[in-house]
Amino acid sequence: MELKINQVIDSRYKIISKEGKGATSLVYKVLDLTNNAFKALKILTTAKNVDVAFKKEAGILSSLNFEHYVTPIDDFGIFTFENENYPYMVLEFYPNKTIQNIASTNTYLLFSNNELEYYFKRILLGLKGIHDNQVTKMIHKDLKPQNILLDAKWDPFIADFGISQVLQTEKNTLIEASGTPKYMAPELFLENNYDKNINQPYYIDIYAIGVMLYAYSTGMIPFENFDVIDYPEQTHKKEIATRDLNLWMDLVKPSVYNPEINRALENVILRAMAKDYHKRYQTLNELMDDFDQIDNNNFKPFEDYNTRPKNIEKPLVTYVSxxxxxxxxxxxxxxxxxxxxxxxxxxxxxxxxxxx
Incomplete structure (x- = not known):
C-alpha cells in the first residue's frame, strides 16, 4: 500500500512525507490538523482487519511511560484503504530519525567508547523499563538500530515495543520465529530449543543488544547474509535460509575486525551473544553491571560464546545445507x-x- 502526500487520515492526520518502510509497517510524517504539530503515523501493514485485539493492546501500550522509550502512543485507530482495514498508531515525531542513520544505509560507523557509552547506556535504560514493567510483562523481540529513534537532542529512544505483541495477540504466544533475522537469537530458529516455561526470556533481547554493540564497535554485523524462504508444510512458515550460519558457524571475536576494541567491552559482547542462551546474560541488570565497568580491565574472560546448546536438533534444510x-x-x-x-x-x- 502507498498513501499519497496531502492525503488525510481519519479527518485529522495530513500526510507530509514517507519516512520509512519495514517488513510489518509503514511510517509517515504527518501534520496533526487539530494542533498543527508534526507527528509520526505508523501503519501496521501485516495486520489487516485487526480490530478489538489491536485496540485493547494499543490501549495498554498508550498508558506506558518510562525512560528512553517512544511513549506514550498519542493516538491509535483503524482506517480503510482499498477495502481493507489497517490499524495505525500515532507517535511523537523524531527529527533525527534512527541510530541507523548515523551511518550509511549498508555500513556501520565505528563508535568511540564515549559514543558507545552515551547511546547504549540510554538504550539499556529504556529496555530495562520494558523488562521491569509489571503491566506488560513482555520483551521487545525486535531490537535493531532501525528501532532506536533519535530526538532533537540526539538522545536515543526505543521504538516498536509492543508492535509484535499486538500482531500476535490472537496467537497467545510469547516466542516464535519473529523479528529481524540478523538480530535474532539462534534459539528462535529452532522449534524446541528455548525454554517455553520462562515467561520473560530476557536473553532474546540481550542477544540483539550484543549484535548492535558488535556492529558499532567493529563496523560489521555477524551472520549478515540472511535470506528468508517459506516452508508451507512446516509449523514455522518463515525459516532463515542461512540459519546454519547463526547456529553452526563460530562467532568471530570483535577484536579480529577492530584490534583497538576495549577488551572488557568485547567480553560483554561475547557473553551477550553466546549461542547457548543458558550461558548468556539472563537479565539486563547483569549486562548493565558489566557494561558500566568496561573501563575496568579487571574481568574474567568469557570463553563459552561458541558453545552450542545441548540436544539441538538436526539443522533444518536450507540453501546452504x-x-x-x-x-x-x-x-x-x-x-x-x-x-x-x-x-x-x-x-x-x-x-x-x-x-x-
Whole structure:
C-alpha cells in the first residue's frame, strides 16, 4: 500500500512525507490538523482487519511511560484503504530519525567508547523499563538500530515495543520465529530449543543488544547474509535460509575486525551473544553491571560464546545445507566427461565448417 502526500487520515492526520518502510509497517510524517504539530503515523501493514485485539493492546501500550522509550502512543485507530482495514498508531515525531542513520544505509560507523557509552547506556535504560514493567510483562523481540529513534537532542529512544505483541495477540504466544533475522537469537530458529516455561526470556533481547554493540564497535554485523524462504508444510512458515550460519558457524571475536576494541567491552559482547542462551546474560541488570565497568580491565574472560546448546536438533534444510549436500553427491567425473564430449563436438563442428 502507498498513501499519497496531502492525503488525510481519519479527518485529522495530513500526510507530509514517507519516512520509512519495514517488513510489518509503514511510517509517515504527518501534520496533526487539530494542533498543527508534526507527528509520526505508523501503519501496521501485516495486520489487516485487526480490530478489538489491536485496540485493547494499543490501549495498554498508550498508558506506558518510562525512560528512553517512544511513549506514550498519542493516538491509535483503524482506517480503510482499498477495502481493507489497517490499524495505525500515532507517535511523537523524531527529527533525527534512527541510530541507523548515523551511518550509511549498508555500513556501520565505528563508535568511540564515549559514543558507545552515551547511546547504549540510554538504550539499556529504556529496555530495562520494558523488562521491569509489571503491566506488560513482555520483551521487545525486535531490537535493531532501525528501532532506536533519535530526538532533537540526539538522545536515543526505543521504538516498536509492543508492535509484535499486538500482531500476535490472537496467537497467545510469547516466542516464535519473529523479528529481524540478523538480530535474532539462534534459539528462535529452532522449534524446541528455548525454554517455553520462562515467561520473560530476557536473553532474546540481550542477544540483539550484543549484535548492535558488535556492529558499532567493529563496523560489521555477524551472520549478515540472511535470506528468508517459506516452508508451507512446516509449523514455522518463515525459516532463515542461512540459519546454519547463526547456529553452526563460530562467532568471530570483535577484536579480529577492530584490534583497538576495549577488551572488557568485547567480553560483554561475547557473553551477550553466546549461542547457548543458558550461558548468556539472563537479565539486563547483569549486562548493565558489566557494561558500566568496561573501563575496568579487571574481568574474567568469557570463553563459552561458541558453545552450542545441548540436544539441538538436526539443522533444518536450507540453501546452504542443500548446496553442501549437492557438492557431496555430485560426481565430478561425469562433469569432466561431459566437458570433453562437448569440446569434441565443438571442434568437430568447426572442422567440418572449415572443410566445406
Amino acid at each position: 542443500k548446496f553442501n549436500r549437492f557438492l557431496k553427491i555430485f560426481n565430478w567425473k561425469w562433469l569432466v566427461m561431459m566437458i570433453l564430449i562437448l569440446l569434441v563436438i565443438v571442434f568437430g563442428f568447426a572442422l567440418v565448417i572449415n572443410l566445406v
